[in-house]
Amino acid sequence: MFGLIIVLWIIFCFVVASTWEKKGLSFGKGFVISLFFSPLVGLLMGIFEAMPAREKNQKETEEKNEKSSEKTELPPDKQRIGLKFNCPKCGKPIIVKFLKVGEIAKCHNCGAEVSVPTDAEKVNLEEFRE
């Protein structure tokens, strides 16, 4: 009879430890606690310990989301950076707000259609507001 209780005890310890593992906790810790205190205590401790761990994980993912959203570029109307280069035809400076390097810009002075050169200077559009 006593031997059966010991066997059942150890089986319950394994069951509790596996629930710990499922919750992202240590299998070994859950097993040892169940073995020394009782599988019931181990089970309750597993539930108790899993709660703050889950909250922590949620916070971490939230922080990661915030960081990744910071990295995303501002919409074009909120961007204050433009590209400035000189028109190859008339030499007047051209400032483009929404175009990227290689895209076609039109010179306001002579009407020439020129592609934005790779050496176009990045400028703060606030300084060039009309």
Ligand SMILES: [Zn+2]
């Ligand atoms: Zn021009």
